[in-house]
Amino acid sequence: MIAGAHRRVRSPAVREAALGYLWVLPALVVFAVFVFYPLGKAVWLGLYRTPPFPNLPSKYVGLSQYGSVATSPPFLHSLERTLLFVVLTVPAGIVLGLALAALANQRLAGIRVFRTIFSSTVATSTAVASVIFFTLLDPQVGLFSYWLGKRGGTGILQDPTLALPAVSVVTLWQNIGFTFILMSAALQSIPDDLLEAARVDGASSWIRFRRITLPLLSPTIFFAAVVGVIGSFQAFGQIDLLTQGGPNNHTLVLIYYIYQAAFIDNNYGLAAVMSVILFLILFVLTLAQFWFFERRVFYGRSA
Amino acid sequence: MTVLRYVPLGVMAVIIGFPIYITVVNSLLSAPQIAARPPTLFPTHPLWGSFSTAFNQAHLGVYLRNSAFVTLMIVLAEVITSVLAGYAFAFMRFPFRRTAFMICIATLMVPMEATIVPNRQTIVDLGWFNSFPALIVPFLASGIGIFLFRQAFLGVPRDLCDAARLDGYGHFRFLTRIVMPINRPLIGAFALYAFLSAWNQYLWPLIVTETSGVRTVQIGLRQLQAANVDQTNVIFAGTVLAALPIFILLVAFQRQLVRGLTAGALKG
Amino acid sequence: MLASRATTSGDAANGADGASRDAPVRDRGDPDAGPLDHDHEPAGAKHLTAAVALVGVSKRYGDVEAVRDFTLEVEPGELLVLLGPSGCGKSTVLRLVAGLEHPSEGTVLIGGTVVNDVDPKDRDVAMVFQSYALYPHLSVRQNIEFPLRSRRAPARRRRELVDEVARGLQLERLLDRKPAQLSGGQRQRVALARAIVRRPAAFLLDEPLSNLDAQLRLEMRAELVELHARLGTTSIYVTHDQVEATTMGQRIAVMHEGRLQQVGAPRAVYERPANAFVAGFVGHPPMNIVPARIGTAELARTGARAPGSAGAGAGWDAERYPSGPSARAGESAGAAIFAGGEIALSPELVARVRRRNLDHVLVGIRPEDLHPDPKGAVSATVSLVEDVAGYQQLSCRLGTGQLVGASAIAGGPVFRTGEAITLSALGEPHLFDPSNGERVDS
Structure with missing residues (x-):
């Protein structure tokens, strides 16, 4: 009886635990x-070298493949392209987003129309944006090619020096709506009396922006930067639709290289190694973002 | 003076708005009209035929339907699994709760892009290649959703939980009658985020589908672009059709937009 | 009996069943015994007739023991106040009764039935929370009928019950509002209504008034007592406010560090605190508790201090204590000596002290019993004077540096900070064993 009673006393807790696990x-x-199984498998796949011909067994090469890939010229070239893409998209995106938010924060008649236009690109997916620009940049019928004096001849997306900047512009355009909304929200959360007090003190509008607005926006700017960098590392659709890594591998960013290696060349070993490296890069970036979110957004919001 | 302040606004509005504007205009023109120079910037005689061509011949209708189905399933599943797990982590006591929560959080550190190679193999092994389960099942749970809901549910006063228990409500009914209604704005924002990210997926649907019967609209645009090089009007009409559902959704849910977008930003 | 710290004092009607009441609740032989080692208690024990009873209940959270070996019976229809400082475990006791927590040891009974493994919803108790715990998205009406909904009461019946309860609490005009649109007092009423509407076997109230402002708290106190008188439902009321406890409770149960210290009518607890903690906690301003040495009453022996009586000590009130030292003059006279002064003790007290082999005691004197007296035996310096209608409340510093409270009767001299005075005590002091705080004459 004692044992039975003892067990029954615990039973609500056991029931709750069971329900908890179920949920x-x-x-x-x-x-x-x-998530976890494929991550482990990617690491493991990276230990095997894919044979040059199908139907041959993969060869165990240990960690050596990680070293050889990480130092190989094609990989380094791809990494360099990726970093260049990040540099071309992220800072410009933030500056532009901030400028638009500041412009749209004025008290003017019809300002809502401008806000709507500035945020409109959030409705476009990467594929939508890419297809639009691909057609507009077409060397034969594209309107932008015509205006840029590039009608006929080599298209912008086919020009080795212009391809990556062009892809960056498309990415920039597609992301501007999001950055604008983010910056606008942050800007509107700045209390008016802070700026009015500075105005009373005789601060010019530039000083007010530089000394009050910008410092208060810095968490948002940091947030947008990390999110932007992560997003750029993951950018795939625009490369696939605009250039397919070309011309001459000039837009072969890491993620597209992985895709090519895995699904076009069937070189799973190489793809796996690069996946793991991409994971490590994004892991560090996500940690930075997480640290930020823990500190700023949630505790700030719930407090 | 006031007029001068409109100048930078106007310039930026033209630069940002033009691609969308010209897309809509071109979708109402014929292919030769689009190619004509100087370009037509306003359709005096709009042609609506491009839309039906895109919708029917170019299978945009099928793609849109596939996207809608896949996206709705993912949103529904993600909201359900995230709310349940978030609630369990916030309100229930069970061994290894902390560990289990850390595991969920750890998924935020693993980008989809880093696991596509083995994941595609898993899908093939499961016999799901080129099917809807391939597009849906990997997204039945969301680490960010679990994290968001746990944080929000922790803010629900403990006393409410106790009061409900005394009032005769178990965990499930407390969740559905009290916790979810209280957190409706957050659930809405998360659903919006989940919808946008599911709808806009590109890489994963590309590698696990191969026929238009299951392809989503983003991949459909790729097919459209490749197959209709001469029919630019159809391409433009197709992009309009692909963007329209999201556009309507965003207009309808403006209030949730900022929170939804920043929530999603936790994971790229 | 001496080992028992939880002493029911005063209430003679409870004396019938000494066995369960005086069962030693401390220093049990086997601390690891299972929850049912109370089986050996006499049949028909008190807790079977009680409305709510806890028998030997402990609650541990990891290494922290929130409630220790807690035994208490609540009589049917009684309003019992569980009083103690914050963190003493009183809310945990309430949650144990509600079923929101499960005892690590011991038994919880409601209406004579063991409910240890009964779900909160099936215990037929209603709880009112300090935070009110109103559902923010539901209207007042929906809040009140919420517990009825889960019990699948038909809609018409629900409506009637809600209307009736709302009428009783003057909530009729607020039924369509949301909690956010209510004042603190209105929210409190809604929380009460939600508890009442179920007609439970017992109400559990967890500091229900502590979020209200002072004026409203006074009103709600009266309202709650009236409500209890009207409904006659067994109620356990948790508070840290001893004024609230003594004004509202038919009995109060004082808790400290997870243990029950004393149960009894407010007056009885006030007059005979079972230990130094209760003595210091119940009563406002708090009782002065001063360490003292036991010695022979020097002044009493020389007779210099005794008003008309050879054996009397400082300020002895022969009228209130006719069996005091004066009546037993010649028996061993003792005194508690402290701070350069002394207070004489009755022979009974001295005998108690001797029986316990104590050289030192804690002397407890209520401020209202300590007065400035030119002939007083204890010298002190006035540090603070507070004018309360009709009399002065004094804070005085003893030679040892300790601050004690005293009171000066109306019409007397006006005291000033820094003034040197002597004090004398009225009535017999409370004496406590310094080693464990127990009342010496318990």
Whole structure:
């Protein structure tokens, strides 16, 4: 009787624990199968060199493949292209987004129309934006090619020096709506009395922006920067639709290289190694973002 | 003076708005009209035929339907699994709760892009290649959703939970009658984020589908672009059709937009 | 009996069943015994007739023991106040009764039935929370009928019940509002209504008034007592406010560090605190507790201090204590000596002290019993004077540096900070064993 009573005392806790596991389980199963298992498998695949011809067994080469890939010229070239893409898209995006937010923050009649236009690109997906620009940049019928004096001849997307900048502009355009909305929200959260006090003190509008607005926006700017960098590392659709890594590998960013290696060249070993490296890069960036979010957004919001 | 302040606004509005404007205009022109120079910047005699061509011949209708189905399933599943897990982490006591939560958070550190090679193999092994499960099942759970909901649910006063228990409500009914209604704005914002990211997926659908019967609209645009090089009007009409659902959604849910977008930004 | 710290004092009607009440609740032989080692208690024990009873209940969170070996019976229809400082475990006791927590050891009974493994919803108790715990997205009406909905009461019946309860609490005109649109007092009423509407076997109220402002708290105190008188439902009321406890409770149960210290009528607890903690906690301003040495009453022996009686000590009130030292003159006279002064003790007290082999005691004197007296035996310096209608409340510093409270009767001299005075005590002091705080004459 004592034992029985003892067990019954615990039973509500056991029931709750069982229900808890039941509710957590679906997510954990999905994560196990589609996040952790493939991550481990990618690391493991990287230990095997894919044979040059199909149907031959993969060769175990240990960590050596990681070293050889990480130092190989094609990989380094791809990494360099990726970093250049990040540099071309992120800072410009933030500056532009901030400028638009500042412009749209004025008290003017009809300002809502401008806000709508500035944020309109959030409705476009990468594919939508890319297809639009691909057609507008077409050397034969593209309107932009015509205006840029590039009608006929080599198209902008086919020009080795212009391809990556062009892809960056498309990316910039597609992301500007998001950056604008983000910056506008931050800008509107700055209390008016702060700026009015500075105005009373005789500060010019530039000084007010430089000394008050910008410091208060710095968390948002940092946030936008990290999100932008991560997003640029993951940019695939625009490369696939605009240049397919060309011309002459000039837009062969890391993620597209992985795609090519895995699904066009069937070189799983190489793709896996690069996936792991991409993971490590994004891991560090996400940690930075997470640290930021923990500190600023949630605790700031709930407080 | 006031007029001068409109100048930079106007210039930026033209630069940003023009691609969308010209897309809409071109979707109402014929292919020769689009190619004609000087260009037509306003369609005096709009032609609506491009839309039906894109919708029917170019399978945009099928792609849109596929996208809608896949996206709705993902949003529904992600909201359900995230709310349940977030609630369990916030309100229930069970061994290894912290560990399980850390595992969910750790998924935020693993980008989809880094695992596509083995994941595609898993899909092939499961016999799901070129099918809807391939597009849906890997996204049945969301680490960011679990994180968001747990944080929000922790803010629900503990006393409310106790009061509901005394009032005769178990965990499930407390969740559906109290916790979810209280957190409706956040659930809405998360659903919007989940919708946008599912709808805009490109890389994953590209590598696990191969026929138009299951392809989503983003991949459909790729097919459209490749197959209709001469029919630029159809291409433009197709992009308009692909963007329209999102455009309507964003107009309808403006209030949730900022929170939804920043929530999603936790994971690229 | 002496080992028992939880002493029911005063209430003679409870004396019938000494066995369960005086069962030693501390220093049990086997601290690891299972929850049912109370089986050996006499049949028909008090807790079977009680409305709510806890028997030997402990609650541990990891290494922290929030409630220790807690035994308490609440009589049917009684309003019992559980009083203690914050963190003493009183809310945990309430949650144990509600079923929101499960005891690590011991038994919880409601209406004579063991409910340890009964779900909160099936215990037929309603709780009112300090935060009110109103559902913010539901209207007042929906809040009140929420517990009825889960019990699948038909809609018409729900409506009637809600209307009736709302009428009783003057909430009729607020039924369509949301909690955010209500004042603190109105929210409090809605929380009460939600508890009442179920007609539970017992109400559990967890500091229900502490979020209200002072004026409203006074009103709600009266309203709650009236409500209890009207409904006659067994109620356990948790508070840290001893004024609230003594004014509202039919009995109060004082808790400290997870243990029950004393149960009894407010007056009884006030007059005979079971230990130094209760003595210091119940009563406002708090009782002065001064360490003292036991010695012979020097002044009493020389007779210099005794008003008309050879054996009397400082300020002895022969009228209130006719069996005091004066009546037993010649028996061993003792005194508590402290701060350069002394207070004489009755022979009974001295005998108690001797029986316990104490050289030192804690002397407890309520401020209202300590007065400035030119002939007083204890010298002190006035540090603060507070004018309360009719009399002066004094804070005085003893030679040892300790601050004690005293009171000066109306019409007397006006005291000033820094003034040197002597004090004398009225009535017999409370004496406590310094080693464990227990009342010496318990």
